[in-house]
Amino acid sequence: MAVAESLLRWLVDGSLAVSGALLLVLVLRRPLRRAFGVRVAYGAWALVPLALVAAALPRPQAGQVLAPELVALHPGVLVVAAVEAASASAAGPGIDWALVLAGMWLIGMALAALRFIRQQRHFLARIGRLERDAEGHWRGARVEGPAVVGALRPRIILPVDFESRHGPDEAILVLAHERAHLARGDTRANLVAVALRCLQWFNPLLHFAGRSFRLDQELACDATVVASHPQARRRYADAMLNVQLAVPGLPVGCHWQSSQSLKERILMLKQPQPGIGRRRSGILALGIMLSACSYAAWSARPAGAPEPPPAPESPIRAAEGPMPANRLPPPEYPPDAAAKGLDGRVMLRVLVGADGSVKDVVVEHARPEGVFDAVTVAAVRQWQFAPRVENGKAIEGWVRVPVDFRASDPAPAANDGDAPGPAPGA
Template sequence: MSVEIFDSLVRLTMVGSVAILVVLALRGVLRRMFGAQLAYASWSLVPAMTAVMLLPAPTRPIESFDGVAHIAAAASAAQVPIPEAFDLRPLLMSAWLLGALVTAAAFALQQRSYLRGLGRLKPFDGVRIVQSESDLGGPALVGAWLPRIVLPADFGLRYTDAERELILAHERVHLRRGDAWINAIVAAVRCLNWFNPLLHYAAVKFRFDQELACDAAVIARFPEARRRYAGAMLKVQLAGQSRQELRLPVGCQWPSNQNLKERILMLKQPRPRRAMRVAGLSLLAGATSFFAYAAWASQSPRPGTVVTDDGAPQVEVNLRVDAGGKRGKPLRLIQSLGKSFEIADDDGAGAYRAQFTTSAATADSITLEGSIRSGDRILSTPNLVLKPGEPFSFVLNDGPQGPAIVRIEGTLAFAGKTPPREEGDRPSTEAADVEATYRSMTNPPIYPLEAAKNRVEGTVFVAAAIAADGSVQDAQVDHVVPETSAAALGEAAVTSVKSWTFNPARRNGQATTGKVVVPVEFFLHEADVRRVPNGGPGAPDTVFIAADRKD
């Protein structure tokens, strides 16, 4: 899970950074042409571009012909073992989480320091406007859950009546627009992206644009008060309210002295005409839609859907193939029951081809049968009975001592209408009894070196007790043919079967404990494998192990 979260974090960080760069490049032009409020609104591009990355990726078509969907595997299985490589992502995920907690703690300390500096708060004009004991405590909008306008202790002495009216109008604009909530979200995003200096820089510019937009709203209401408003700004800055040690992470605080000149210059600009403001909003909406769509379309496309509608019940197949040491991408198709589909890699000497057929064992289960080959060599012949939506997986190994070269996992589910019940069928809670079947064979048997050296062959029948959850409770040798091979081959077969997972037996539709006998065939020569038939109906497929293999 942490790996998927880390991958999503990297993707969102990259897209968010691109969006920030776009806004930083355009905000000045937008402010001059359409006003400060539109420049502030342009920051909506950042959440818009990142949010669309959480939507399903675009699809690409899967080729289909003659009732078979051919899907190229995501990676080659050219007889290259999948290495147990060290994955840094879980470690980086832990570092990310630690950094996020440290950053959140730092912001919490800043907020607490600011609140403690306010001293005792007393009502000024209702419950939403209070006055602090400190001359440095405001004006500001503090908090997010129940934000309050905080005024300094000398508010009535420092400012004239007209200036007080403008300052309160400024803070009420923040309160009405929900800027305190927005800044709390920005602080949370900064915690999650503590490692991204571009985001911290953008947060400073964002809050400045927020203040300019608020100034513009006040001037639009009091167009004759530009000079008085500039004087109020200067008094706030001279009082030291925006000193570095008084930073307010969650709330709205007047910007630092470094931005005072730019704020005053903005007051001198005439308000854009209504037509220009409407044009600016239209342009921003179009640009946001364009960049959001471009971000969504830039994702790696997921396979599309193949649908064959011939009136037969259909099944949805979701698979992922890991091969050649690489993690594959999900594959998805929908087709009629009883038809075949293939997963193939035709590249090089290590080419493999897997053909599968789905059928309905009952109205509440799906059978997946297949044959996986590399050239003329059989790698596996899976035969699984699955509940719709139940995950399955199996692993193909490369030779008697080789690790896995291909891992296939996925789910099956009915798409649209389910198979019709025959007259007299019992309901799903009373489905026909079924025996245990393979689900996940993650540790294939390894041909014992000593047995191969002594040219020992045989079939080991492993009796396994299967729990209701599909795990193997116990496994031991039932019998061996010929009996002389028991000591050489029995332990290898039992050790492997104990690590497998089964689809449990079902009685009256309910999973229950059961027993199954797994035949494991050990051959010295791979050519002999193809002359051995599969198990009979209802019996687990035979597992074939060959001491030699074709390169």
């Protein structure tokens, strides 16, 4: 099924882009932290969703990369399925593996989403009823520690006895930490991270990187608090130690981390914060890295193309540009496609050398995707063309070749006497 194949291709492209972005961030997060500060290192995680979005964008038509006059349009090739091939395949249509894999992905995504929803609801049920105080915070008798909950309407939740657990100075620092989460929209970033983990539940790198992402998020918040209260590093470290640490999982929210990351957070407080110049240089370097990597993820996708112009009625007709010679092994009509009665079209860009051989083949557009591409490319690589001639000399050049596949079609008409060769058929 064309929809299932397109979905799988999108998943593969997106998974490769996300994995590459994750590996890059995991390698660079510590060097960025040392060079420009933890807030710049946390910003590098934006590369992961940007890579996924960039990989999903179609590239421009491949023929537009070159000047229009350098790309000639071949009038087209018609491939007709043999009746015996279709009838032989009709007895055993086989399994549509693309549809099976797409179904498995949907089931896995639904199970992953249910798992995170269950964790979120378990946390909300655990904290019980909340009441809003005069400062706009939400308090509850069963709240174990300060946290920010929710993505669309995030709110700070506190224990009822929050002030009695901390002195006035510590309480100010803890609230400054939670307000930093609100100001930067960290809960929305966590929602994006959860959505990516559901979308690509099969990608182990996403699950492995989750803890590092949350740690960088907390470190960035700590740096924001320290920048606003530079003389309160010791009190802020004491506040971290006094906050309840055994907080259950909260997928969409921000809570104080467990003791595994507490040591690294306290050590960060001892490090000098980078100056405004270094931070600005880091933001500039981060912007360049995000732009370059997003472009790399975008350009790595196969070129898309608008609907090509209709092919001429006859399979081969005289036209400007390179023309096929008599050596044209036809593409083999895929048996599954013939059995299902699938028609299609593959638009190719073919680089024809000065000797008429095929130097390169690029699939601009295929309908349906993934059905006729491979057999067409394999056949075209064996073709021999008459090269373009300019000023009496054969030169290398590109030609766009539409190849049409028709499962049930009358035999193509005979070529005119001046036609360069017969139409390939299967």
